[in-house]
Amino acid sequence: MPVTKFSTPEKHMYLNGFQSYHESEAVPNTLPVGANSPQRPAHGLFAEKLSGTSFIAPRCENLQTWLYRILPSAAHLPFEKINEDGDVQANLGDLAKVNQLPRQLRWDPFDLDDSADWVRSLKLLGGVGNPAMKSGLGIFIFAAGTSMPDKLAFYSADGDFLIVLQHGVMDIQTELGHILARPNEIVVIPRGIRYRVTLPAGPIRGYILELFDGHFKLPELGPIGSNGLANARDFQAPVAAFDEDTSSAWTINCKYNNTLFSAEQNHTPFDVVGWHGLYYPYKYDLGRFNVIGSTSFDHPDPSIYTVLSHPVADFVIFPPRWLVQEDTFRPPWYHRNTMSEFMGLIMGEYDAKTGGGFRAAGASLHNVMSAHGPDADAHAKASAADLHPVKVGEGSMAFMFESPLMIGVTDWALETCHKLQHKYNEASWVPIKPAFQRSV
Structure with missing residues (x-):
């Protein structure tokens, strides 16, 4: 497994509130110079564009990243809806059936679950809207006691995950590199980015806000001035780190319209040798x-x-x-x-x-x-x-x-x-x- 590393964004252009242009490569000379998508990328890699906004979004809002990977992420068998006797589907909930109440509500601490991995620990507490219409949000509680199985990855097509870790340590292997999260840190994993969660220090627990439309920004500071609240330089992005596995059976779980789907492929999804752009996961120390x-x-x-x-x-x-x-x-x-x-x-x-x-x-x-x-x-x-x-x-x-x-x-x-x-x-x-x- 690659060594977990982090870096702060190297170029502070403060696009989209704080999202700076960032680039990282695990093998020298992976990223092209002067061209986004060369005819033949270096090292025999495939170029793949990951877009988090529409192609014609204004420049100040446009978020996209170029990935240079060993095999394209499209190389998998069809996604099929997961039908099983367990509680995976129930955990993700149904926003069409939530209870709208004017009551004040409060909950005691949620239990840890020694048996659940990241995907099976997700429980919808509440929300509003429709992921298919890209409107609204979902609030989840997670409590996992085991690492995700080997050769299993997950992503949400519904929206960005803002993860607030309350207990434990999360080692998050993303397509763009590793993020190590501890209590009092938050992690944002944008829509569509594939990752897997392992637990190097036992059970984890926390909260998730899933945003179905758009992406988070830093608030404007107005009369406060140029510094204060959360500063852009304190947000950390992962450093490129890749696996070369092209001969093992992998499973990709996808959360799509609050329903879990699964697809099989014969290579790792974590094969991005280099990347550059504005759309990437990040963490912040509160x-x-x-x-x-x-x-x-x-x-x-x-x-x-x-x-x-x-x-x-x-x-x-x-x-x-x-x-x-x-x-x-x-x-x-x-x-x-x-x-x-x-x-x-x-x-x-x-x-x-x-x-x-x-x-x-x-x-x-x-x-x-x-x-x-x-x-x-x-x-x-x-x-x-x-x-x-x-x-x-x-x-x-x-x-x-x-x-x-x-x-x-x-x-x-x-x-x-x-x-x-x-x-x-x-x-x-x-x-x-x-x-x-x-x-x-």
């Missing part, structure tokens, strides 16, 4: 996020903590940070808003949920216009706190998938997983007592 906050009064909206953005979903984090505001309520306000907020906790304790019900590896969902905010205990403490500068969230990392869409919830999330907290409201907000005094 510890490198440069927090921006208020230094006077009031609590900024959570958008100030946005790592990656898209019109239908933002990825927001709540990292360790200093609170220094004066004469104000420092946790998030009680609020209702037009956005749906799915929250997860990677580690530690979220400062607005101190009652113990929101724990690492758990989750909550507050859909469009569902009222929410600090639990009774957190509100009481914050209202009486001495407002000297204090650092919150040390040893903690919470995140949010925020969307303007109504997020439907699957039967698995409501019933099968047995993790739903049925007394969420009673534990969090019903205990709040009125303190109104007319004559103060």
Whole structure:
């Protein structure tokens, strides 16, 4: 197996928000100079173009990569729908059958599964839209205890996977090279890129936001200026690394319209000797996020903590940070808003949920216009706190998938997983007592 390596993008052109042109080759002189697709690529390789946007997308949005590989990825037998007695199909869910609820929902930590590999660990918690129409999103929970079988690869034709790892270590072998992911790091694997997941340190668990339309960008900084939040230079892309296996039986699993298909081929899909372009997997260490906050009064909206953005979903984090505001309520306000907020906790304790019900590896969902905010205990403490500068969230990392869409919830999330907290409201907000005094 090739040695796992990483590199930061070498040319910072900041196209598409941060996606820089990048190139990598495992064998010298693999990539052409002055031509994208020569008549005869070097070393007897095949040229293959991987496009993540339409061919006529504006230059500032166009994402494509040239791959130079030992055999083209088209060299496989037909894809066939997987029909089996196991739970593979049920795990991927059915967005046409999700439950649309105005309730506030919260889940206890999801169980690890020692028996499942990456593909069989995927469980649709909720979502909205239609992958076939390239609209909407899906939210998955994963908990795998075994590496993917040898000679098995996977890709999603439905959308980009934003993977938030909560527990364990993932060694992700992609067509463009390896990515090693650890807790407090995120990985984005764009639509169509083939990969396999092995577990060098035991079970893994986490969350996935699948984006059916388009790709994530860095948010505009506006008055913040040229630096802050997530900086482009901190995103890492894989270095080309390839296998030369052209005589073994491989299986390719494809997630297509939330259905699993399979195809056989007699060569490895990980035979890309060199590549260059703008469409590639990447990872980001959340510890490198440069927090921006208020230094006077009031609590900024959570958008100030946005790592990656898209019109239908933002990825927001709540990292360790200093609170220094004066004469104000420092946790998030009680609020209702037009956005749906799915929250997860990677580690530690979220400062607005101190009652113990929101724990690492758990989750909550507050859909469009569902009222929410600090639990009774957190509100009481914050209202009486001495407002000297204090650092919150040390040893903690919470995140949010925020969307303007109504997020439907699957039967698995409501019933099968047995993790739903049925007394969420009673534990969090019903205990709040009125303190109104007319004559103060």
